[in-house]
Amino acid sequence: MAEPISAEPTSELCPVDAKKELLMECNNIWEELEECQSKLMLLGIETLLQSDTKLALLMLQWKALTVDYQECHERSPETISTNPDVLLELGKEELQKVKNDLEKVLSAVCSKNKQLEEDLERGLEELHNKLLQLKTYRKELLSALGEFLDEHFPLPQDSGSAIKRNFSSEPAVELLALQDILEILINKLMATPHEPYVTINESFWPPYIELLLRFGMALRHPEDPNRMRLEAFHK
Secondary structure (H helix, E strand, O other): OOOOOOOOOOOOOOHHHHHHHHHHHHHHHHHHHHHHHHHHHHHHHHHHHHOOOHHHHHHHHHHHHHHHHHHHHHOOOOOOOOOHHHHHHHHHHHHHHHHHHHHHHHHHHHHHHHHHHHHHHHHHHHHHHHHHHHHHHHHHHHHHHHHHHHHHOOOOOOOOOEEOOOOOOOOOEEOOOHHHHHHHHHHHHHHOOOOOOEEOOOOOOHHHHHHHHHOOOEEEOOOOOOEEEEOOOOO
16 A cells, blocks of 8 residues: 655744734724724615604704704803994894895785785675575565465455455555565564564454464464464574
8 A cells, every 4th residue: 555645744833923913814804894884884874864863863953053042142242343333334234134024024914915805805796696696586586476376365356455444434454465474574584583573463364374374384473372473494
């Protein structure tokens, strides 16, 4: 069998060289760590700015500004100059700034008032048009109601448009048409809804009163049978 080849003897480092090499490796590793730390810090700042913690940074800035303001507020003001001419010019500049600011505010207020006036005029015009439409519609309804009532509920023919009392010396009482009675009740209800009752006089033909009461169009006063009101259908 062949004899194994013997390995060459390795040269040993002296203690001083080994210490230097170890220090170099430590320095290299430390530099790499610092580089990694710098990259992590940059990455952390970018992430922080892109997240909701922007609000936290703004709050810190606000607190710092608040502290600066408090210090300036507590510090006694310094005299800029004792020269009257300089103070006069500074005063003019400040007054001019205030004047300009007030003119801007006045312009904004005038513009707002003009817009409000235009809106008010437009609203009033719309309400006026609606009121005219309602009046026209009411007139048409009353006209149609009058035609219907004149046709189906005429005044009694035997006494004409008036009835006489038992004694011929007393004047005749003119009867109201059913439409007139309804209009009186409607106007009373709309004018004084808290007191809608109307006193029944001799111009109210009794059959008309009974008709309105029977069909639920009118109601007697609970304490005074000589007063009646229109049923509040709009409630």
